Amino acid sequence: MKDIFFAILGLLCFTVSAQTKVGGIVVDELGEPVSFANVFFKNSTEGTITNDDGRFYLESETDYTTLIVSFIGYTEYELELTSKVMYDLTITLGEAAEQLNEVVLIAGKQSKKNNPAIDILRKIWAKKRQNGVRQFNQYAFDKYEKVEFDLNTIDSALIKSKIFKGLEFVFQDLDTSRITGKTYLPIFLNETFSKVYGDNKLKEEKEDVLGNKNSGFENNQAIIAFVKDLYQEYDVYDNYLKFFDKSFTSPLSRTGIDTYNYALRDSAFIDNKWCYNIVYYPRRKNELTFKGDFWVNDSTYAIKNINLQVTKSANINWVKEIYIEQDFEVLNDSVFLLKRDYMLSDFSFNKKEESRGLYGKRTTVYDNYEFNVVRPREVYKKDRNPLDVNQIIKDDEFWEKNRLESLNKDEKGIYTLLDTLKTVPKFKSYYNIVSILGSGYVEVDKWNLDLGSVYDFFGYNSAEGPRVRIGARTYFGQNDPWRIEGYTAYGFTDHKFKHGLAGKFLVDRNSRFIISGGNRRDIEQLGVSLTATNDVLGRSIASSSLLTVGANNRLTNINLSALNFEIEPLNNFKVSMGGTFRTLSSALPNDFSLDYVDAESPTGVSSEIRQFDFNALLLYTPGKKTIGYGVERRDVNDTYSTLLLNFTKGTKGVLGSDFDYSKLQFSYSQPWQLGGFGRLMSTVELGKTFGEVPLGLLSVVPGNQTFFSNYGSFPNLDFYEFVTDTYASVHLQHNFNGRFFSRIPFLRKMNLREIVAIRGVWGDLSDANKALSAPATINTPLRAPSEKIYYEYSFGIGNIFKVFRLDFNFRGNYLDNPDARPFGVTGTFGFVF
Template identity: 75%
Template sequence: MKKNLFLLLFLFSFVAISQTKVGGVVLDDSGKPVAFANVLFKNSSEGTITNDNGRFYMESDNDYDVLIVSFIGYDTQEIPLTSRVSYNMEVVLKESTEQLDEVVVYSGKQSKKNNPAVEILKKIWAKKRENGVRKFKQYQYDKYEKIEFDLNTIDSALMESKIFRGLEFVFKDLDTSRITGKTYLPIFLNETFSKVHGDNLLDEEKEVVLGNKNSGFDNNQAIIAFVKDLYQNYDIYDNYLKFFDKSFTSPLSRTGVDTYNYVLRDSAFIEDKWCYNIVYYPRRKNELTFKGDFWVNDSTYAIKNINLEVTKSANINWVKEIYIEQDFDVVNDSVFLLKRDYMLSDFSFQKKEESRGIYGKRTTVYDNYVFDISKPKSFYRAEGNPFDPQILDRDSVFWKNSRLEALNKDEKGIYQLLDTLKTVPKFKTYYNLVSVLGSGYIEIDKWNLDIGDVYSIFGFNDAEGFRLRGGARTYFGQNDPWRLEGYMAYGFSDKKVKHGFSAKFLLDKKSRLIISGGNRRDIEQLGISLTSTNDVLGRSVASSAIFTVGANDRLTNINLSTFNLEIEPLTNFRIRLGSSFRTLSSALPDAFSLEYVDSESPTGISSEIKQFDLSTLLIYTPGKRTIGYGVERKDINDNYSTLLLNYTRGIDGFLESDFNYSKIQFSYTQPWQLGGFGRLFSTIEIGKTFGEVPLGLLNVVPGNQTLFSIYNTFPNLDFYEFVTDTYASVHLEHNFNGRLFSRIPLLRKWNLREIVGLRGVWGELSDENIALSAPTNIPLRAPNEKIYYEYSVGIGNIFKIFRIDFNFRGNYLDSPNARPFSVTGTFGFNF
């Protein structure tokens, strides 16, 4: 979903006035751009550095008449500014010929030894856990955040294009970015005011949101979730800063000396505090790094001001610029507290200067710090899911008093602009296109109904042949207390109609007590997951894959009815009590059988399984963040772990149920952000079935005969190749995010990413269960002789959207039709 939303922002894209604005390029005397040159307004601490292409842009609220441009090894240039706005400047630096005695000159790659900047950096490391709110037992403060999205690089060609015909009024008031110098048009604004409470002794923090206000896509939960996920909190003192699912090495990191060059550029008084100014820039290209500078106090070694700009060569897609500024307030001689955090991202298909895109800007302001007021531990944990509809409906007086930074004229105009745009038919068409591609549903507002999802319309398998599916759901808003959803499908080969429907109701908002149920009658590829599911609406890729390896004929007719009761007594801890009744039979009996020995059948064999189950499911997702208070919420992060414990009790006799058994299953999934070494995704699963059950109720090791790379499956196993009643499996997949390829000159410019995987499973299958399913026409075998394992190597980010994996089977090569090697792939928009 997030990948689709990112694409949508580009489909849709087809500051107060400063006193001094400058922009241009810095070259050496041979005409080559000078990267990381220092650009500074004379007699000020306001400055920037040039990007990889030698370009810079800077503006100030103050009047300046001289610009200073310098770089180590070159003569410093002082350039008079004859007007308030000076764009397209071309500054030429000449190589320095002066010989300075007793001065160490740093150029190119800086030494890690005898470097005064590195010595200061070491003192920052020693003091970083003593700075800011960490100096106090408890803390609380006010936090105001605004997130804005703007169309950028607005020029006459865009304004006169057909896409904006009839919408020319939106260009009436355009402004220029103080970071990039590009014109922009605001299209979205989200404001949040909250109070943050923390306890360093308990290692707890809680944010209480008091007000939230949206413009633009105010009722589109999917888009808002995407925006929230883009901008998560970070601490510049951490070794790694996470943006867009990538870990960037912080310039204050303990590993920074291996990643960055540091130069002590200047020292000066800032608000009566003597500070050092240190410039940093990356040692190598194509790594996830920044360039910029920071001012640090000479006694506390606390950061007073820092700016970070992602280098253009960094291995990140669809983002042309990332710029961050943080300012800290001096409270007393030893306390520096974060005052303002500003982040700008320039999203674009290309990294060329002239390419159009979308700005994403987040400004966070902190104020009213209070310290050492303790609160009980229950305060941080008791209130699991607060719901206050007034948060979304605060009046203008509240926002006037709560904004710690006033809206500028452009931001004030967003609310009025979007209200006007929503009345324009052409804009509604564009908005609907964005919404459909992002959520997968076509909105019909007058009926409070969504049609879809559009991504499940077409399918193909051996039993149904070509397949069409259409569905709908109720949708009044993102906080709906109930939802009805269903679909119908038709297979052109078997000429049968299939369906699925569900209903869910939120009975209590605070405890999130939900009652749900549904029915599904369809054809499905079972055994895609070891941990069973009772989803009446979902459908696996394997059930509809057009291209498969070998015969895809082990499909099942399923008639499933469910009823569930779910509650969330503690934040991110859910308990679900459920019941289900299912009927299973082979969809292609000549190729695949689910028959089992049945002494009560006239033939001694039954081909249909009827089963009633009761289940208890415990799900714990520590660190998970969501938005919305309705029956369905949206996740806004993906770095949380998931622990799942499921107990199922099969009861025979009830509703003609066939088997009496018990099954217990546990799984643990954890993403690991390993700093500059990338991201590891891991899953462990174990399970056991007590009692005799046929093939349809056993645990099938998930094979994968499709051409798609699907996590948690074994791409070199056929469907039903291994069957178990006791199992343990592990899946590991690590994405280095280009760390290795970035060190290979011939591959560096391609920004490829290396992925490695290792997966294994061990299992047993009792003789009784084998005998019960003896009539089956496929061999029943478990990987009990030794652990079955596979490994893979992959290349990602091919042309920015493709990934290909080469998968190798480690053992059990004597199995009939064993596949020792396979190639799978996937595609999508990833940062």
């Protein structure tokens, strides 16, 4: 989903009624920018703070004639506004000869002692409460959400560029953002109306989407899922606010006084309630922080209004601006309700003022609250087929009644504009390019097929040499009840064709009962994960990597057939049962052996394994959110944990199967968001094989002989260096998101991120299994890390040029193994925020 977003951003590389618009830069007498200077309209509570580069933009629906700019140590500047719209202002602040008692000047380091703003902040903590709906046994409210994406920084050069030749009509109606002052062109708009029900006693909440209206990219679920992941819910009273996989310190956090400067700027009546205005801005650069101000009630110490703007120096990629506004309705001393939430993100490849990009804007309005109405528990039953868009697309009459905030003139025109745009062939071509880059598939509408994936077209390994692969899948729509997919591949060294064919059929939508099956005959690098799946068309990068460490020649010919049945009796809980039949043999017998002792063979040794297995799997993913209702769904988030229990029973004699055995496997993966300290990923895996099986059926500790960083593998282990029938493994990887690099002056501007990891595994291998696979030990020694836990540790540097990550991997022990690699460097490439 992120790939589609960045594809749009690269390819692209209405009027909001207002009476007064001003923008520009504040500098000192030497021409240096003045950061965090106060800019506000005279005799008003409307103002802003300059950013790191001294720039500001301020807009109001009121007609003002005077602008005030102030900063500690400088003379207050008063500017007459001779026009309703004044951009590109340069305001020079002169050094103050003396301090004016009647002027409140805010900037620089603020004291933590005898600071009235800090005193108010402590009272906010003392009376800190959850959202007001938590004060009632039951609650319900209406929720209206509007999400819009716009191409911004429109100028004559862009309008006249070749990319928009023939599309000039889209630029006829342009206006400026009330936050940044930039012109913009809408390219996507989505509206959703929901009814939210909650029961605090049952600890249940349910959101029923009653209406949806979409334009621009129609009902593209990849876009919708990305938007939902992009704009997660948040509570400004939390210590940390999560945006774009990053945790920002909230200005209302208990750790805020160590992160922000606070100052009391003003006090005034707002909706007949006396409120204080507190300004805040970061103490240090390059941290995940905001700047802005909030109004707080003088008796309840509940927030009435708050705005948050991410500082330009914050260590976050592809996002130039984030601006948030929230308005609360304070009912009484114990109840405050969120009324309106607005968030604007300015996505761009760099943070220069003139750079073009995309606005992502979300507006959420809450209304019609009701409390203490008891509803049956069944009301809160989660829908396992969320967002059946076709059933909730509503007509204009519905939206006239249920829009909690009216569309302005230009928002109303977006639907017409975009519907017209989709009929233009050139726009269709651009859309197709974006779709290919994002999904990896080329759509052939007239055949209802997708060709791809384009990213699997070429590969290389020691057995096949250069390899090409061509694939296709059926595609009638995003919610197809069935899908068939296949591929064929050819190796230019072994001169052999390979193939794979698989199908999935959704029998019952309510229970998510799915039948799947297929066959694959190919060359594969087995043993790249401990807890393997039976995905018929799955293929590891180790099987096709162009560059490897050492001889990557332990490859396997695999002929796999599978039939599987799965069902979801509970939300996010899947039960799966099925059978597989596979034959395994070495793809390079002179370099790698899968031979085993076979008393029934004339030679006493067999080189091919024939095995039928019965598989039963339980998969629980609490907190997982999905979108769509077809046989294949998209994940919306990546913050959920995963618990897997897998049982495999091999039965000798069935379809000529060779071995009787049982295997039990368990894995648990959990991401941990640790506030300002970053994100920790943890995985525990346990497994045991009962019975005697040869090398091809044992559990291989996953090595990594590629140059790609791969979580879950051991980058300093060769493939098949350790083989087990009993194992326990732990992987821990922590990304500090630049917390320490940001404090080092000469590294600060590079926005690098530090990653540390440690991984370990203990395993055992019975004497009986060693004896069974004795013929294979000619070129594949059978060892298990049973004497002591094998471990590795890594130090990584991420965000190099915003797209690269390098990991420096160290082997902790077993250095006496033949060809043991004590050190290695791996890397990865990708677009991350």
